[in-house]
Amino acid sequence: MQDCLFCKFANGEIPVTKVYEDENFIIIRDINPQCKNHFLAIPKKHYKLLAEMTAEDSQTLGLILAKIPTLCNELELQNGYRLVINQGDDAGQTVPHLHIHILSGEKMGWNPAR
Ligand code: AMP
Numbered sequence: 654m655q656d657c658l659f660c661k662f663a664n665g666e667i668p669v670t671k672v673y674e675d676e677n678f679i680i681i682r683d684i685n686p687q688c689k690n691h692f693l694a695i696p697k698k699h700y701k702l703l704a705e706m707t708a709e710d711s712q713t714l715g716l717i718l719a720k721i722p723t724l725c726n727e728l729e730l731q732n733g734y735r736l737v738i739n740q741g742d743d744a745g746q747t748v749p750h751l752h753i754h755i756l757s758g759e760k761m762g763w764n765p766a767r
């Protein structure tokens with residue numbers, strides 16, 4: 654998609670240091686880390702919301718979710734980690750290209766599931 658920052662990162666139009674890349678997605682460091690380690694897993698295909706996913710997109714997202722824990726050294730996941738997907742305005746989604754925040758490397762205080 655034109656004028657999408659994360660598409661440009663994914664297709665190489667804007668250079669960015671990629672912690673990981675395969676045919677489905679890239680992982681980069683967040684420019685404004687909220688934790689000792691704050692990464693973004695960005696699917697190469699542009700869509701904003703989980704609600705927009707095709708069956709193929711959800712398969713790809715499953716592969717991405719399965720890959721993340723295999724990168725435990727690179728992402729420092731040994732002691733646990735948190736995944737966050739902001740969806741829409743109430744969640745404060747600022748980049749309209751689906752991405753998974755990966756937070757790790759320190760004890761996190763706020764547990765959204767409690
Ligand atoms: P969200 O608010 O869930 O849409 O998350 C967007 C994230 O992208 C924020 O955590 C930003 O800090 C991050 N971000 C924005 N621009 C960049 C950039 N140029 N490089 C890396 N991360 C970025």
Ligand code: ZN
Nearest residue numbers: 657660699750
């Ligand atoms: Zn995009």
